[in-house]
Amino acid sequence: MNLQDYKGIFVFTQQVDCKITGVSFELIGKAKELASELETDVTAVVLGAGINTLAEELAAFGADKVIIVDNPELKDYTTEPYTQVMYEIIEHYKPEIVLYGATAIGRDLAPRVSARVHTGLTADCTKLEIDTETKDLRMTRPAFGGNIMATIVSPRHRPQMATVRPGVMQKRKKDPDAKALVEEFKIDLKPNQNYVEVVEIVKKVSDKIDIMDAKILVSGGRGVGCKENFKLLQEFAEVLNASLSSSRACVDAGWTEKEQQVGQTGKTVRPNVYFAIGISGAIQHLAGMEESDIIIAINKDESAPIFDVADYGIVGDYQKILPILTEKMKIELAVK
Structure with a gap:
């Protein structure tokens, strides 16, 4: 693996019913900080169906580029097709860093993708920073039941991947005039034995505020x-x-x-x-x-x-x- 071939920071942008989750904006904000130290750019990757209108909002919160994968099979999240798409995107663009929110979806998707591209994954991070000497990503997370903080690096594999807890990072101030380069990524999804069928989605409204x-x-x-x-x-x-x-x-x-x-x-x-x-x-x-x-x-x-x-x-x-x-x-x- 030639590490020099991998450039840029990608953020898996989670959307549900064409609404972007808050942690995705937080990750874009943090990615911009990291990118300034690496002298690179930030790409938001958004998967779903009927999602082309989301690019403008992602640009407003700091994304330099937006990759959209619009496919009817991606309308509702299921593990295998989302994993296939992320794998193909990583193989094609070769990002140096890929970040996911530590949500139910992110925690399911990220380990599948990391295994498929043969790289490591640091889960539930609370701090991300660039090593000033090596330029590797330093990923910090609680360990041993939260009694210590462990900082993990991946010096020999790319991309460096992490899931980050919602609420930890600070999203950027919205700039409605900001623009991003938008690209549609086409892929022929191939159903296999790992596919599942979504029979019904039941949405329950809770009176409790998160x-x-x-x-x-x-x-x-x-x-x-x-x-x-x-x-x-x-x-x-x-x-x-x-x-x-x-x-x-x-x-x-x-x-x-x-x-x-x-x-x-x-x-x-x-x-x-x-x-x-x-x-x-x-x-x-x-x-x-x-x-x-x-x-x-x-x-x-x-x-x-x-x-x-x-x-x-x-x-x-x-x-x-x-x-x-x-x-x-x-x-x-x-x-x-």
Whole structure:
């Protein structure tokens, strides 16, 4: 393998019902940073049916080029045809780096593609950077249950591939005047024994907001004490029209659901306001919320690490403080 033959950064742009997922814009933003160090460009690859209108939006968020594969067989995601297409694109264009969002689709597709092109894959990355000496991609991810951070490089194989958690990277500011070179890639898909038939797609509307989309989060940690005590946090969250989240310790204890977990082994969030209640501030948790606009911490331990990242801190018993805050907020909001 001649590594010099591989150039450019490709981003698998996930779309569902012709709507691009947020992590794809985040990856394009990060890819632009990496590309500036490698003096190369960023290509968004989008697969589906009836998707030609998406190129303009991808350009607005930073894509220099857009490769569109428009095929009726790609309308709904299934593993084999998507893998065939990505394999052919990689073989044809030879990108140096390929990035995927660590979504259900990305986590299914990326390992299939990496195996087919005989390269490595670093999953669930939280940090990407270019090695200043070798120009290899340094891919950092949690390891051993989130207790350490491992940085992985792929010096002898191309493309370098990674899946990246949603919410970790920052998408670029939209530029409606930006333009991208658009290319349609044609491929004859070949059904084989790995094909599956999609019989029916059932869409369920949930009244719960994904914590990654929440503007305000009220988050509890081990210091909350028990599942029943989360009622205080829930009442406070309802007054603020906020969502409830937690640390891993609460999920492990059965106090909250996995989908509410913030941290290295949970979700990465960037709300406008993050209330950290009874959360000590272990590095594994901080990695998932430290980019919040405003962090407000309540903890009995004045030396808790959470106060090092908090914009505002209250030292004391949350069971006494939170009811007061709840009532104060009710009055304030009623006046407004």
